[in-house]
Amino acid sequence: MLGVKAYAIVAALLFGLGVYGALARRHAIAVLVALELMLNGAMLAFASFSRLHPLAQAVSGQAFVIFIIAVAAAETIVGLALVLALHRVFRTARLDAFELLKW
Amino acid sequence: MESYYSLAWLWWVPAAPFAAFAVIGLFTRPWRQLSAAVSIVAAGMACLFSWGALFSQIKAGPEAVRNDQYIWFATATLKPAVGLLLDPLSAVMLVTVTTVALMVQVYSLGYMGREKGLSRYYAYMSLFLAAMLGLVLSNNFLELYVCWELVGVCSYLLIGFWYDRDAAAFAAKKAFVTTRLGDLGLLIGLIMICTRAGSFDFADIRARMAVGGWEPEWLTLVSILVFCGAAGKSAQVPLHVWLPDAMEGPTPVSALIHAATMVAAGVFLVARTFFLFAGSPDALAVVATVGGVTAAFAASIAVVQNDVKRVLAYSTISQLGYMMLALGLGGLGAGMFHLFTHAFFKSLLFLGAGSVIHALGTNDLREMGGLRRAMPVTFWTFAAGALALAGVAPLSGFFSKDAILCLAWEKSPVLFLLALVTAAATAFYMGRVVFTAFLGPPRSKAAQTAHESPTVMLVPLVVLAAFSVLAGWWGAEFGRFVYFGVPSDERMRWGFAALMQVAPLAGILAAWLVYVVKSPDPDALRRRMEPLHELLSRRYYVDEAYDWLVDNVVMGLSAGLAWFDRRVVDGTVDSIAWLVRRTGDGMRRLQTGRVSNYVLAVFAGVIAAVVIVRMAGAG
Amino acid sequence: MFADLGFVLAAIVTLAGGVIAVGARNLYRSVLGLMLSLTGVAGLFLVQRAEFLAVVQVLVFVGGVSVLIVFALILVEREGAAMETGVNPGLVPVAAIVAVILSGSVIYAVVRSPLGAAPPAAVQSRDIGEALLNRYLVPFEAVSLLLLAALVGALLIAREKRN
Numbered sequence: 001m002l003g004v005k006a007y008a009i010v011a012a013l014l015f016g017l018g019v020y021g022a023l024a025r026r027h028a029i030a031v032l033v034a035l036e037l038m039l040n041g042a043m044l045a046f047a048s049f050s051r052l053h054p055l056a057q058a059v060s061g062q063a064f065v066i067f068i069i070a071v072a073a074a075e076t077i078v079g080l081a082l083v084l085a086l087h088r089v090f091r092t093a094r095l096d097a098f099e100l101l102k103w
Numbered sequence: 104m105e106s107y108y109s110l111a112w113l114w115w116v117p118a119a120p121f122a123a124f125a126v127i128g129l130f131t132r133p134w135r136q137l138s139a140a141v142s143i144v145a146a147g148m149a150c151l152f153s154w155g156a157l158f159s160q161i162k163a164g165p166e167a168v169r170n171d172q173y174i175w176f177a178t179a180t181l182k183p184a185v186g187l188l189l190d191p192l193s194a195v196m197l198v199t200v201t202t203v204a205l206m207v208q209v210y211s212l213g214y215m216g217r218e219k220g221l222s223r224y225y226a227y228m229s230l231f232l233a234a235m236l237g238l239v240l241s242n243n244f245l246e247l248y249v250c251w252e253l254v255g256v257c258s259y260l261l262i263g264f265w266y267d268r269d270a271a272a273f274a275a276k277k278a279f280v281t282t283r284l285g286d287l288g289l290l291i292g293l294i295m296i297c298t299r300a301g302s303f304d305f306a307d308i309r310a311r312m313a314v315g316g317w318e319p320e321w322l323t324l325v326s327i328l329v330f331c332g333a334a335g336k337s338a339q340v341p342l343h344v345w346l347p348d349a350m351e352g353p354t355p356v357s358a359l360i361h362a363a364t365m366v367a368a369g370v371f372l373v374a375r376t377f378f379l380f381a382g383s384p385d386a387l388a389v390v391a392t393v394g395g396v397t398a399a400f401a402a403s404i405a406v407v408q409n410d411v412k413r414v415l416a417y418s419t420i421s422q423l424g425y426m427m428l429a430l431g432l433g434g435l436g437a438g439m440f441h442l443f444t445h446a447f448f449k450s451l452l453f454l455g456a457g458s459v460i461h462a463l464g465t466n467d468l469r470e471m472g473g474l475r476r477a478m479p480v481t482f483w484t485f486a487a488g489a490l491a492l493a494g495v496a497p498l499s500g501f502f503s504k505d506a507i508l509c510l511a512w513e514k515s516p517v518l519f520l521l522a523l524v525t526a527a528a529t530a531f532y533m534g535r536v537v538f539t540a541f542l543g544p545p546r547s548k549a550a551q552t553a554h555e556s557p558t559v560m561l562v563p564l565v566v567l568a569a570f571s572v573l574a575g576w577w578g579a580e581f582g583r584f585v586y587f588g589v590p591s592d593e594r595m596r597w598g599f600a601a602l603m604q605v606a607p608l609a610g611i612l613a614a615w616l617v618y619v620v621k622s623p624d625p626d627a628l629r630r631r632m633e634p635l636h637e638l639l640s641r642r643y644y645v646d647e648a649y650d651w652l653v654d655n656v657v658m659g660l661s662a663g664l665a666w667f668d669r670r671v672v673d674g675t676v677d678s679i680a681w682l683v684r685r686t687g688d689g690m691r692r693l694q695t696g697r698v699s700n701y702v703l704a705v706f707a708g709v710i711a712a713v714v715i716v717r718m719a720g721a722g
Numbered sequence: 723m724f725a726d727l728g729f730v731l732a733a734i735v736t737l738a739g740g741v742i743a744v745g746a747r748n749l750y751r752s753v754l755g756l757m758l759s760l761t762g763v764a765g766l767f768l769v770q771r772a773e774f775l776a777v778v779q780v781l782v783f784v785g786g787v788s789v790l791i792v793f794a795l796i797l798v799e800r801e802g803a804a805m806e807t808g809v810n811p812g813l814v815p816v817a818a819i820v821a822v823i824l825s826g827s828v829i830y831a832v833v834r835s836p837l838g839a840a841p842p843a844a845v846q847s848r849d850i851g852e853a854l855l856n857r858y859l860v861p862f863e864a865v866s867l868l869l870l871a872a873l874v875g876a877l878l879i880a881r882e883k884r885n
Contacts, residue, residue, distance in 0.1 A: 016825025102696030
């Protein structure tokens with residue numbers, strides 16, 4: 001079985017993809033999608049590293065993944081609600097349309 | 104020390120006039136006569152206790168010094184105190200100041216009786232008296248300086264008494280500013296002395312100086328700085344310009360302040376700090392030279408003045424020069440003696456002139472004449488004062504002037520010559536005044552219809568005349584009473600004295616010839632010496648020189664500094680503000696309002712944090 | 723052997739899905755890519771013998787969250803006009819740089835560190851359950867509260883204004 005390192009690398013790459021998407025994408029929902037990717041990368045890292053420890057501590061890593069899933073779900077719910085509300089007012093969900101809070 | 108004279112009474116000498124000032128200022132202003140009474144009673148009290156102090160001092164002997172003080176507060180390095188110092192010097196000054204002040208205040212009842220602001224006048228008079236007495240009695244530099252400045256303020260207030268007159272207001276300002284220049288030197292000097300000695304107290308400074316170690320150059324410097332203050336108050340050249348203008352004030356004010364007391368404060372200051380001057384022959388030389396030059400300078404200008412008060416003003420400047428000359432030559436006793444006699448006859452002359460002005464309504468000599476018959480008391484007292492001033496034996500002025508001339512003869516031929524010429528000129532211009540004002544035909548309607556002044560004005564004249572005539576006989580004692588170091592042997596040298604009478608008698612004779620016998624004719628004489636006359640009439644153009652100095656040097660300097668303030672100081676502050684604004688302008692562009700940018704900022708921050716932590720860990 | 727192959731397969735799926743998710747211009751395609759990636763992650767969990775996690779992942783993320791996103795897409799892009807959305811050209815280089823820096827540094831750290839192969843600690847669902855209800859009780863309850871708040875908040879934000 002491959003070592004933890006490989007999984008960690010995959011997690012890092014996944015996270016990097018998420019970062020790129022969060023910064024570069026133009027549509028709000030696309031950014032949310034990228035956010036999900038980032039969270040997944042973190043989850044993967046947690047789960048992988050938890051295997052290095054004996055059982056008592058390994059459980060913590062996996063429990064934490066559960067928490068991450070729950071929080072990610074909550075965040076997505078609220079984010080999507082916001083996008084819906086914004087769309088109602090601005091008729092669009094593209095991020096470069098929202099410039100009101102500028103100098 | 105058992106003495107019948109308690110120091111508690113001495114405190115009343117300055118306290119009584121000060122209390123009068125407070126009472127008049129706070130309570131009795133609406134009642135003019137009451138205010139005058141309060142002031143005169145206070146002055147009388149001060150006079151009484153001053154004479155008591157003098158007698159007690161004479162009895163105790165010239166070495167006796169009595170000291171009393173309240174310490175205001177004490178720090179590690181400073182102990183400012185309010186105190187009284189009674190020694191021969193201050194005793195003599197006390198008597199002089201209070202006697203003349205009392206006479207002037209009584210006289211003012213008649214002269215200023217109908218003034219609306221009489222209460223204000225007496226309030227200022229009392230305040231002045233209190234400040235002057237505080238100055239005389241002070242036992243430390245701080246108290247002296249405070250009283251010094253207070254005296255200057257009172258002078259300003261009294262010169263500008265008729266404040267709605269432009270000339271008076273201007274003169275008051277000129278007086279204050281000019282003396283301020285001198286006071287600056289005094290302040291710097293006293294700070295230097297007191298920091299070096301570690302105390303304000305004169306006794307302490309003197310003791311500290313005796314311990315030794317004060318370089319002659321430093322002593323010269325501080326002595327000259329102190330002399331600056333004295334020169335300002337005592338109207339020595341070139342700070343003399345305020346005194347003639349000060350004649351805009353009421354005549355009794357001129358008599359008290361600008362003849363007998365305040366202007367004497369400068370001489371008193373040099374006397375009080377004489378131990379400093381004694382350590383520096385150079386400083387003494389400066390004092391003597393300035394005094395001598397001032398004496399001759401002012402006397403020459405007095406010869407051509409047409410306003411009787413101006414003649415007396417320049418005469419005062421000249422006599423003050425005499426006093427400084429004496430002090431500079433080491434004759435503390437001689438200088439103070441002349442101050443003593445001068446106070447009496449000069450104030451007498453001013454009050455007499457006031458009597459004439461009051462009767463005629465004009466100061467101009469050319470409109471007077473023949474007042475001998477109309478105002479006999481005024482005439483005889485004025486003549487007595489004039490003879491005393493001229494130094495004719497056996498009046499007081501003769502003794503005091505002679506002491507100075509003796510001193511000059513021994514110490515410096517040049518200064519002796521100046522003094523002698525000045526004596527002749529003094530006699531000449533006083534003769535001129537007496538002959539034109541009192542003898543000859545009346546030259547104007549006012550002079551024809553003049554009448555003698557009321558008794559309340561005449562009594563002070565008589566009293567002062569008595570002093571002017573008799574005070575000289577104390578001269579032999581003076582040098583043994585007020586001295587520095589060793590008592591001076593003031594034996595009268597009758598031979599020398601008789602010889603010295605030539606100068607004043609010649610002056611009087613010359614005046615008689617020109618102004619009574621009219622040969623040579625005064626107008627013809629004036630025409631022949633026109634350039635000289637012009638120079639003297641314009642007072643050697645000193646005022647013009649000051650104007651030029653202020654306009655060009657002072658204003659130029661001010662303009663330069665103003666430019667500096669605007670450009671550099673304001674510029675710096677403005678630049679900072681500009682910088683802040685520009686930075687703000689730049690920084691606000693960060694607020695794009697776009698989420699993508701903000702997310703980028705978050706990530707950039709994360710990277711930066713990691714880098715910093717990494718570097719901190721590695722380092 | 724099997725495990726290695728499984729890992730490689732799952733990894734490829736995950737990363738490919740990720741690329742599609744961030745790269746696709748069509749938003750629906752993007753979401754589908756996300757689903758693919760999530761499934762790949764579930765696979766990676768499986769290979770590591772964290773079966774419980776894999777199941778939860780599929781149930782919640784793939785089945786719940788992704789579907790939610792699709793629904794939101796439908797609601798938002800009703801006109802279908804703004805489907806064509808891609809990247810903001812100005813930000814691409816910066817984004818790429820930042821992404822590379824962040825992931826690159828992690829990879830660098832990981833590669834350089836002496837982590838060995840580990841025996842798979844067999845964690846049972848029972849163990850996870852025990853942990854959640856004993857040691858992590860408070861966070862567990864807090865998270866449920868969070869979900870409640872998120873639900874209520876989302877309702878509030880997204881409902882139609884009553885006129």
